[in-house]
Amino acid sequence: DTAVSQTPKYLVTQMGNDKSIKCEQNLGHDTMYWYKQDSKKFLKIMFSYNNKELIINETVPNRFSPKSPDKAHLNLHINSLELGDSAVYFCASSQKGVGEQYFGPGTRLTVT
Amino acid sequence: AQSVTQPDIHITVSEGASLELRCNYSYGATPYLFWYVQSPGQGLQLLLKYFSGDTLVQGIKGFEAEFKRSQSSFNLRKPSVHWSDAAEYFCAVGVRGGGNKLTFGTGTQLKVEL
Numbered sequence: 214d215t216a217v218s219q220t221p222k223y224l225v226t227q228m229g230n231d232k233s234i235k236c237e238q239n240l241g242h243d244t245m246y247w248y249k250q251d252s253k254k255f256l257k258i259m260f261s262y263n264n265k266e267l268i269i270n271e272t273v274p275n276r277f278s279p280k281s282p283d284k285a286h287l288n289l290h291i292n293s294l295e296l297g298d299s300a301v302y303f304c305a306s307s308q309k310g311v312g313e314q315y316f317g318p319g320t321r322l323t324v325t
Numbered sequence: 326a327q328s329v330t331q332p333d334i335h336i337t338v339s340e341g342a343s344l345e346l347r348c349n350y351s352y353g354a355t356p357y358l359f360w361y362v363q364s365p366g367q368g369l370q371l372l373l374k375y376f377s378g379d380t381l382v383q384g385i386k387g388f389e390a391e392f393k394r395s396q397s398s399f400n401l402r403k404p405s406v407h408w409s410d411a412a413e414y415f416c417a418v419g420v421r422g423g424g425n426k427l428t429f430g431t432g433t434q435l436k437v438e439l
Contacts, residue, residue, distance in 0.1 A: 312419045316370075
């Protein structure tokens with residue numbers, strides 16, 4: 214049983230396109246996150262949602278829009294993709310206030 | 326704002342040797358501290374965590390870490406490294422409240438020589 218799953222695992226697309234990444238967790242957690250890992254392996258938080266409410270919104274271009282239809286799902290939609298958006302995007306989840314986060318396998322986005 | 330420093334970008338050890346990966350944090354209060362491991366092409370797996378209490382914490386795969394408040398450090402150790410431990414290791418700090426945001430270090434890549 215996969216705890217935190219993401220689809221797709223790989224995404225190759227051209228500049229200017231719009232794409233979405235989906236995340237689901239079956240851990241019963243109420244908080245979910247998106248992180249971006251760049252080519253140097255640096256991880257940085259982008260967003261977090263608690264019970265469908267946006268909690269953290271770091272300095273991210275507004276081309277990135279997270280959506281949480283329910284507390285088990287958090288999707289990331291990216292408009293007008295740019296070369297610099299190429300990265301691995303990780304979804305994670307936790308129980309609010311507990312601290313430890315469980316990560317999905319990542320989605321490798323390549324923009325050409 | 327909190328920050329994490331992992332001074333060693335790469336470390337190479339022989340299989341069976343001991344290992345210590347360094348992590349220093351900057352935060353005004355007692356933070357949550359974590360070590361994660363990332364194998365090539367994989368997600369991050371939680372090795373261990375420190376919230377409070379005993380400053381020596383045990384994790385999975387034979388790893389342990391010690392929280393030293395006076396040195397603002399949370400170093401990861403393993404007495405005998407196995408070839409399968411080769412991976413990228415990340416130290417992270419979380420704050421109490423503030424949306425449970427984790428701030429990661431830049432990672433240490435561990436290579437194990439047979």
